[in-house]
Amino acid sequence: MEIAIVGTGYVGLVTGTCLASAGNTVTCVDIDARRIEELKRGVIPIYEPGLADLTRNNVDANRLRFTTNYADAVPGADICFIAVGTPQGDDGSADLQYVLEAARTLAGHMTDFLIVIDKSTVPVGTARMVEDTIRNLTHHEVAVISNPEFLKEGAAVSDFETPNRVVVGYDANGAHGDRVRNTMVELYRPFVGDDRPLVFMNRESAELTKYAANAMLATRISFINEIANLCERVGADIGDVSHGMGLDERIGPFFLRAGLGYGGSCFPKDVRAIMHAAAEAGCTFHIVDAVDRVNEIQKRRLADGVCRRFGSDLSNHTFAVWGLAFKPETDDMREAPSIVTIDRLLSAGATVQVHDPVATQNFMHVAERTWVPETRARIVYAPEPVNAAAGADALLLITEWNIFREPDWNELKQEMRAHVVFDGRNLYDRWKLEEMGFEYFGIGR
Numbered sequence: 417m418e419i420a421i422v423g424t425g426y427v428g429l430v431t432g433t434c435l436a437s438a439g440n441t442v443t444c445v446d447i448d449a450r451r452i453e454e455l456k457r458g459v460i461p462i463y464e465p466g467l468a469d470l471t472r473n474n475v476d477a478n479r480l481r482f483t484t485n486y487a488d489a490v491p492g493a494d495i496c497f498i499a500v501g502t503p504q505g506d507d508g509s510a511d512l513q514y515v516l517e518a519a520r521t522l523a524g525h526m527t528d529f530l531i532v533i534d535k536s537t538v539p540v541g542t543a544r545m546v547e548d549t550i551r552n553l554t555h556h557e558v559a560v561i562s563n564p565e566f567l568k569e570g571a572a573v574s575d576f577e578t579p580n581r582v583v584v585g586y587d588a589n590g591a592h593g594d595r596v597r598n599t600m601v602e603l604y605r606p607f608v609g610d611d612r613p614l615v616f617m618n619r620e621s622a623e624l625t626k627y628a629a630n631a632m633l634a635t636r637i638s639f640i641n642e643i644a645n646l647c648e649r650v651g652a653d654i655g656d657v658s659h660g661m662g663l664d665e666r667i668g669p670f671f672l673r674a675g676l677g678y679g680g681s682c683f684p685k686d687v688r689a690i691m692h693a694a695a696e697a698g699c700t701f702h703i704v705d706a707v708d709r710v711n712e713i714q715k716r717r718l719a720d721g722v723c724r725r726f727g728s729d730l731s732n733h734t735f736a737v738w739g740l741a742f743k744p745e746t747d748d749m750r751e752a753p754s755i756v757t758i759d760r761l762l763s764a765g766a767t768v769q770v771h772d773p774v775a776t777q778n779f780m781h782v783a784e785r786t787w788v789p790e791t792r793a794r795i796v797y798a799p800e801p802v803n804a805a806a807g808a809d810a811l812l813l814i815t816e817w818n819i820f821r822e823p824d825w826n827e828l829k830q831e832m833r834a835h836v837v838f839d840g841r842n843l844y845d846r847w848k849l850e851e852m853g854f855e856y857f858g859i860g861r
């Protein structure tokens with residue numbers, strides 16, 4: 417099939433690359449000229465395991481192209497995906513300006529019937545709105561589908577290639593219902609099977625499924641973080657508690673790891689968007705509201721612990737920060753707990769020595785937007801994890817990248833000024849560290 421993808425971010429680029437690998441001809445269009453220029457030169461603008469090689473292979477095989485011009489992508493396409501950002505608006509709602517702009521622009525380049533697939537995470541009713549927008553601008557027939565994306569950053573390629581399920585929301589009774597359904601079956605045939613179903617429903621249900629799934633996952637994270645906080649007060653260990661809970665097959669083991677709360681480009685904004693949408697529909701979402709508040713508190717826990725241990729004036733203190741990305745295997749810094757932690761330490765006068773295997777560049781952009789130059793001067797970028805620890809009063813583990821799993825504690829002991837570890841992801845063996853003379857603070861242990 418001929419496929420156009422609007423937006424070449426984490427979702428659009430992965431979708432385009434994986435669909436090209438399945439034998440389709442894909443043209444990705446983006447308004448970010450620099451990004452497209454890089455992609456044309458073979459430079460992949462995001463870090464996602466396996467993506468770079470796959471993208472280049474498909475480009476070499478002439479199945480994948482990049483452009484800033486919709487006219488190179490939309491005419492002649494059977495399907496056009498919209499995979500642009502839907503950031504949080506000022507009132508917490510999803511900001512649809514990029515989705516609607518993409519819809520208006522692609523409408524102007526249609527030459528025939530087109531199936532438009534909304535892959536961006538959008539509130540209920542958006543598919544209809546996009547369809548109306550396009551119909552007002554072109555005499556060509558269009559069918560707009562909701563096909564939310566469930567991939568996880570850090571495992572995006574494998575999640576796309578072997579999804580738990582593919583959800584398709586379409587208008588079964590519309591003029592093109594059968595055609596749309598058959599096209600979706602053909603498009604996703606390489607990726608679904610008996611244990612990976614292709615699930616059809618109406619568009620509203622598909623749109624809500626995505627928000628409901630993210631709200632549920634965020635709820636599990638905030639829930640286990642609150643249990644962890646209780647563990648600390650009553651002498652229980654969150655590792656044992658979540659293991660014991662997760663063995664119940666009605667509960668399951670996933671998303672029950674206590675830590676520093678969720679971040680990233682999806683959960684925070686999607687939780688707020690579903691709250692906003694519920695309020696607009698006349699429902700109050702008590703649980704999701706609490707989930708959001710718990711998460712904000714949880715992000716501050718490590719810095720709170722540092723201040724309890726070292727005092728609120730940290731001007732003569734240096735801290736090693738391991739991990740900046742909101743989770744391992746990504747360079748995405750959006751809503752990362754590291755920003756909250758580092759902000760608190762810098763505000764208290766501390767110097768921070770940071771290391772992340774891939775997110776440092778993106779963190780630097782965040783730092784430029786967040787702190788004035790005098791404050792930024794107290795951020796030291798360490799080339800290796802051990803360099804971050806040199807002269808530090810404590811080591812803060814924020815993102816559980818594999819390279820941080822088995823450090824040489826004897827070497828760290830020699831490098832550090834004081835032997836204190838704040839383990840924001842419960843990665844380390846507390847007893848071993850205490851035996852070696854480290855002071856250890858985990859989450860819920």
Ligand code: NAD
Nearest residue numbers: 423424425426427446447448500501502514518536537565
């Ligand atoms: P992103 O910010 O990484 O990428 C969006 C891209 O769209 C950017 O490159 C931007 O330049 C481009 N763009 C914006 N307006 C455009 C226009 N009018 N025409 C062409 N290109 C345009 O975003 P993302 O993380 O890929 O997320 C995209 C959507 O998918 C969001 O709704 C998000 O909530 C959802 N989603 C994201 C993930 C994830 O893990 N990142 C997972 C599932 C769903």
